Amino acid sequence: MPIVKLASLPTIKRLPSYLHVVEAAQKDGKDFISGTIIAEELELEPIQVRKDLAITGIVGKPRIGFPVKELINAINSFLEWDKIHRAIIVGAGNLGRALMGYAEFKRHGMSILAAFDPSTDKIGKTICGVPVHSLNQMVNKIRELDVHIAILTVPSDQAQAVAELLVKAGIKAIWNFTNVKLKVPGNVVVQKEDLSSGYAVLAVKMARQHGSV
Numbered sequence: 001m002p003i004v005k006l007a008s009l010p011t012i013k014r015l016p017s018y019l020h021v022v023e024a025a026q027k028d029g030k031d032f033i034s035g036t037i038i039a040e041e042l043e044l045e046p047i048q049v050r051k052d053l054a055i056t057g058i059v060g061k062p063r064i065g066f067p068v069k070e071l072i073n074a075i076n077s078f079l080e081w082d083k084i085h086r087a088i089i090v091g092a093g094n095l096g097r098a099l100m101g102y103a104e105f106k107r108h109g110m111s112i113l114a115a116f117d118p119s120t121d122k123i124g125k126t127i128c129g130v131p132v133h134s135l136n137q138m139v140n141k142i143r144e145l146d147v148h149i150a151i152l153t154v155p156s157d158q159a160q161a162v163a164e165l166l167v168k169a170g171i172k173a174i175w176n177f178t179n180v181k182l183k184v185p186g187n188v189v190v191q192k193e194d195l196s197s198g199y200a201v202l203a204v205k206m207a208r209q210h211g212s213v
C-alpha cells in the first residue's frame with residue numbers, strides 16, 4: 001500500500017487553532033464569526049484562513065462570516081475528531097503519563113484504553129484512569145480492546161522492537177514520540193512528533209527579537 005501524502009498538511013496543522021478560536025466565540029454566545037476575526041486572533045492572513053476553512057466544505061457568507069456551530073462541526077468532522085479513536089500508550093514514563101492526563105485528547109475523540117510498561121512499579125496501577133499492564137499482555141489486549149492507534153513513548157533503543165510487536169498485533173497507526181525513524185509496513189501510518197521543533201522556533205524568534213541572550 002502506498003504511503004499517504006497529504007497535500008494539505010499545513011492546513012490540517014492549522015485547523016485545531018481555528019477550532020479553539022471558533023469554540024471560544026461559541027462560548028461568548030456568537031452565532032457567526034468572520035474569517036478576518038479568526039485571522040487577527042491567530043496572526044494569519046484572512047485569505048489564508050478562508051482558503052484553509054474551504055477544505056472542510058463550509059462556506060462563509062459575505063459580511064456575516066461563518067456559522068459558528070456548523071464550522072465547529074465541519075472542522076471536527078474533517079479532522080475525524082467526531083469519531084472515537086481507541087488508543088494505547090506504550091511506555092508509561094514522564095511523557096506517557098503527561099499524555100494520559102491531557103484532557104483535550106478525550107474531548108477530541110481519542111480514548112486511551114490502556115498503557116503498557118515493563119516496570120513492576122507501574123504494572124497493575126492506574127494513571128489518570130488508564131490501567132497499566134505488562135508488555136506480555138500487550139498483543140492480546142490490543143486485539144481484545146480493538147485498538148487501532150498506539151502512542152509510542154518508550155526509550156529510543158526500544159522503539160523499533162516495540163513497533164514491530166504493535167504491527168504484528170494489528171495496530172494501524174503509531175504516534176511516535178521517540179527520535180527513531182521507524183521501519184514499518186506501508187499500510188501502517190506513522191506520525192513522528194518532536195517538541196524540539198517548537199523550541200527551535202521559539203529560540204530563533206527570541207534571538208531575532210531580542211538578540212542572543
Ligand SMILES: NC(=O)c1ccc[n+]([C@@H]2O[C@H](COP(=O)([O-])OP(=O)(O)OC[C@H]3O[C@@H](n4cnc5c(N)ncnc54)[C@H](O)[C@@H]3O)[C@@H](O)[C@H]2O)c1
Nearest residue numbers: 091092093094095117153154155156158177178193194195
Ligand atoms: N517527541 C518529543 O518531543 C519528546 C519529548 C519528550 C520525550 N520524548 C521521548 O519519549 C520517550 C519517553 O521519554 P520519557 O521522558 O517519558 O522517558 P521515561 O524514562 O520517563 O519513560 C520511558 C518509559 O518506558 C518504559 N519502557 C522501557 N522499555 C519499554 C518497552 N520495551 N516497552 C514499553 N515500555 C518501556 C520505561 O519503564 C518507562 O516507564 C523517549 O524516547 C524520549 O526521547 C520525546
